Amino acid sequence: MVAPVVLVIGVIIGYPLVRGVFLSLTDANEANVERNIGVNHLPATYKFTGLDNYRAVLSDGVFWDRLGWTVLWTVACVSLTFLVGLTLANMLNRTLRGRTFYRLALILPWAIPAFISVFTWRMLYNEKSGILNKLLAGGGIDAVPWLNDPTWAKLSVIAVNVWLGVPFMLVALLGGLQSIPGELYEAAEMDGASAWQRFRHITVPGLRAVSSTVILLSTIWTFNMFPVIFLLTRGGPGDATEILVTYAYRLSFLDSPRNFSESAAWGVLILVLLSVVAVVYRRALRKQGEVW
Amino acid sequence: MTRTPPARPARKRNQRSRLASTALHAGLAVAAVLAVFPPLWLLVTSFKPKNDAFSTSLVTHFTFANYTHVLADTEFLTWFKNSVIIVGLTTVLGVFLAATTGYAVSRFRFPGMRPLMWLLLITQMFPVAVLIVPLYNLLASLGLLNQPAGLVITYLTIAVPFCAWMMKGFFDTIPVEIDEAGRVDGLNPFGTFWRLVLPLARPGLAVTGFYTFVTAWAEVAYASAFMTGEENLTLAGGLQTFVNQYTNDWGSMTAAAVIIAVPAALVFAFAQRHLVAGLTAGTTKG
Numbered sequence: 001m002v003a004p005v006v007l008v009i010g011v012i013i014g015y016p017l018v019r020g021v022f023l024s025l026t027d028a029n030e031a032n033v034e035r036n037i038g039v040n041h042l043p044a045t046y047k048f049t050g051l052d053n054y055r056a057v058l059s060d061g062v063f064w065d066r067l068g069w070t071v072l073w074t075v076a077c078v079s080l081t082f083l084v085g086l087t088l089a090n091m092l093n094r095t096l097r098g099r100t101f102y103r104l105a106l107i108l109p110w111a112i113p114a115f116i117s118v119f120t121w122r123m124l125y126n127e128k129s130g131i132l133n134k135l136l137a138g139g140g141i142d143a144v145p146w147l148n149d150p151t152w153a154k155l156s157v158i159a160v161n162v163w164l165g166v167p168f169m170l171v172a173l174l175g176g177l178q179s180i181p182g183e184l185y186e187a188a189e190m191d192g193a194s195a196w197q198r199f200r201h202i203t204v205p206g207l208r209a210v211s212s213t214v215i216l217l218s219t220i221w222t223f224n225m226f227p228v229i230f231l232l233t234r235g236g237p238g239d240a241t242e243i244l245v246t247y248a249y250r251l252s253f254l255d256s257p258r259n260f261s262e263s264a265a266w267g268v269l270i271l272v273l274l275s276v277v278a279v280v281y282r283r284a285l286r287k288q289g290e291v292w
Numbered sequence: 293m294t295r296t297p298p299a300r301p302a303r304k305r306n307q308r309s310r311l312a313s314t315a316l317h318a319g320l321a322v323a324a325v326l327a328v329f330p331p332l333w334l335l336v337t338s339f340k341p342k343n344d345a346f347s348t349s350l351v352t353h354f355t356f357a358n359y360t361h362v363l364a365d366t367e368f369l370t371w372f373k374n375s376v377i378i379v380g381l382t383t384v385l386g387v388f389l390a391a392t393t394g395y396a397v398s399r400f401r402f403p404g405m406r407p408l409m410w411l412l413l414i415t416q417m418f419p420v421a422v423l424i425v426p427l428y429n430l431l432a433s434l435g436l437l438n439q440p441a442g443l444v445i446t447y448l449t450i451a452v453p454f455c456a457w458m459m460k461g462f463f464d465t466i467p468v469e470i471d472e473a474g475r476v477d478g479l480n481p482f483g484t485f486w487r488l489v490l491p492l493a494r495p496g497l498a499v500t501g502f503y504t505f506v507t508a509w510a511e512v513a514y515a516s517a518f519m520t521g522e523e524n525l526t527l528a529g530g531l532q533t534f535v536n537q538y539t540n541d542w543g544s545m546t547a548a549a550v551i552i553a554v555p556a557a558l559v560f561a562f563a564q565r566h567l568v569a570g571l572t573a574g575t576t577k578g
Contacts, residue, residue: 015426017418017426023426096316096320108327108331113510113556116510116549117330119531119535119545163326166327226512226513231512253516
């Protein structure tokens, strides 16, 4: 029963991966890959170039620029999403009137496909006539170039990604909170622990298993978050908001001629980076005695 | 919302002061407004005449013009049909593959199991950029570009690994004795899986089904790269044609967006009560 499944996964993931690594070692581009023009079949003419692509990418400032922004983007998004999610989860994990209503409202962004939300935000951010600037104008504040100024654009894409990511965090952390036995809190209260002490010594350790996993997943997802950047700014203005993934996509699908090999090299580098992050993270967890 | 998890009994010694209570409600209310406003504004805008798309007022001239325009004069219905076919196939196949894989990993000890688990998790890290070009070439050589099958295969590569990982967490919570009982009663391994274990893992199936559906319904990068020509686009690709460098048809965009969001929201509403259990089972017991 295992065999077919392993086979299927091997084929649908293994093959493209191996082929991607192979392409990154060649000089393949739009002009020399195997293709059909009308009825004529042109064979591939690209050749093996070893590590040339990697040398070129790593010695080029563009890669390091994009890497710097991608790291900043990931750290900002994940930490903000986690903090907001944790705060809201704690607020929701109490007896209060309208709990169900708040919970439904707060997870609504999750129910809507991301690309729809991103288009909606593009409408809200519209510089001349978007509602955000109209509201600011009502308060006598000048229009903000949300997506047209490098700094504002960076803040804007982060805001949208946090907005999109909070529901997942909220739901996961709420689940985690509800699995912490209430008796622990009662006992702590009897012993006179303050609210902060209870949070610090019961909630935080109790959430460790859930939070370590969601932080890792969310880091990986944010690092590779294609739709938000691509649909909101197309990486612009200039290349201010271009993260590694969107840049690699641009190389093979938007630039002309399409540069398949360099794009693949970027992809492999991204994969290596993420694997290193995951391994280091896992090791750090293990050192803290986490069994994950 | 049909079933909220039981609230912890109110703590009597530590009743909130009125101030704390107000602050709590105020904080949640602000957060709720921030969460709800964009989709709500989208809905409101879709009922405005084209020229009013950016007015700050609520609807002054209520109209369905955007909807009728999108449905009657554009390729929207074709895109919708394409998406439904692709997403439907992906969900059915994806849930089946994820369930069998998850079960295999949960129940059988075999060489290479730990690496397989790791592989499932690591595939989450595969950036679009590594796979997209090889997949593009592969699909091109198989003649699957602009074919629904091409995108279905692609989406399976995204959804199956993570779902299999979540399903393993679910199967781990189902006692092995159930399998053994099935075996004693003369069922083969697949029979045990299909007739006994799978029905018990229904919440897990709901979660993975939901995840697969949402992933495929909302995917942009592959859909934009693999499908060209108006009649082959999926919803994600089609929507981009309303608002891009050349055109700015926000009216059609909003109406189309609302129509696209509704099925997703319905599926979500159906699956959401299992989400907490699903995510925690999948993520903490991985």
